[in-house]
Amino acid sequence: MNKFFFKNCRNAFAAISSIAIFAAALPSFAAKVVILNGDDQSVGFNDTRAVAPVGGNPGTTVGEQRLNAMKFVAEIWGRTLTGTSQTIEVLAGFLPLGCDGTLAGANAWQFSRDFANAPLRGTWYHAALANKLAGVDLDAARDDPAPEAFAIANLDLDRPDCLPGVSWYYGLDGKAPPGGEDFVRVMLHELGHGMSFATTTDEATGEYLQGFPGVWDHFLYDNTLNRRWVDMNVAERKASALNNEQLVWSGFTTFIDAQRTLAIKPQLDLFVTGASQLQGFVVSGIPNFGLPEGSRRGSGLIAFTDDARPTGDGCLPFDGALAAKVRGRIAIINRGVCAIVDKVLNAQNAGARGVVLIQNTPTFFRFAFPFERDTTSPIRIPAGLISQQDGAKLRASASTFTTISFIDTRRRAGTDLFGRPQLFAPTANIQGSSVSHWNVSASPNLLMEPFAVGDESLTLRPPGDLTLSLFKDIGW
Ligand SMILES: [Zn+2]
Structure with missing residues (x-):
């Protein structure tokens, strides 16, 4: 009950003409x-x-x-x-x-x-x-x-x-x-x-405000297209707003200040080979279960469980045929019905080397999960969670040689591999919140993240916060 959307209620006052000022x-x-x-x-x-x-x-x-x-x-x-x-x-x-x-x-x-x-x-x-x-x-x-x-x-x-x-x-x-x-x-x-602290461009459509970019669009940089928003067309900007963890702020002041503001935390990513539509780095997010920090490693050929039992994919102990499918492999399991931890444990008991769960809603982003190890957990295999969209690409293009590797790294929470702060760009648009906030995986929590947690800094400056840093980049 402690997470609420901030909404960037554009022009909400403009409709009120009788307001006493x-x-x-x-x-x-x-x-x-x-x-x-x-x-x-x-x-x-x-x-x-x-x-x-x-x-x-x-x-x-x-x-x-x-x-x-x-x-x-x-x-x-x-x-x-x-x-x-x-x-x-x-x-x-x-x-x-x-x-x-x-x-x-x-x-x-x-x-x-x-x-x-x-x-x-x-x-x-x-x-x-x-x-x-x-x-x-x-x-x-x-x-x-x-x-x-x-x-x-x-x-x-x-x-x-x-x-x-x-x-x-x-x-x-x-x-x-x-x-x-x-x-x-x-x-x-x-x-x-x-x-x-907001782009003037409509992140839901990619359209500029009256045909002109905002100053933000000169600094919004997409790591997949390797381009700024001002160098993209409308469709590219629309897609970039949904490019979870790949939309970053390219301003120099913020980059420098992020290195002394954001903490270094464990981050789990996946590396996919042998699937034509989903290649290379893939964002993953999940609690750490029972593995010590930094040891969520592993690699293997994948196997979709496709557990058709009405109890939900992977929710009951795997029977003979299902266990044979995933033994020695990375089990790909759909999220839903039962707890993630139950699915991973069932796969582990059936001999899987790791588990990748596929999100069951279109919206996906990586929270600043509590990555502390749960020492009471019996789970000893690495597990990840990917977006529904990435799951569909994997399913559509996986070959018999498709391999997933777990990459357990440490880097500044809320930054990309190069240390650039990420903007909030969940895989489904959240109107008024997407793009015009920092990514939720930033830690410590920044004032301009999209959800109020209650521990955000009341300062606007580094090393407590990055708001003023971004402002300096755009001309303050
Ligand atoms: Zn906000």
């Missing part, structure tokens, strides 16, 4: 980032219900606490983005976003390109960054100058009947109790999107 009194510390309270009377930041102060937040009404926490977030951002002379206005408010686990959303209010001093021609920049680079507020001459960014928090989360046991925590100390969603941490993340 007024500037909150600016405390002296918010030199650059100003919160505009966008809530109606008695709602959200204006909720007058009395509450006791919590976690360093002195507010005595729900609304006061919310606004205090939001300004606290703005203060952190203000201290971080020191290179701009321009005020950054953030229109913030609470809206009912439902009870599906959505916490919040944010984005730039608008994007600019080809302004004076723009480093890259024909390229979109988020408003706050564009103003910084231009040295002026680019929309100041308009009759209705707009804020630079907007941020929405889910009002429903504080309803007792919405995700019972879960509600916002408005303390400023980062010490949310169980069931408390840390508002400061979540909105710190959301303002990251508002400031410029």
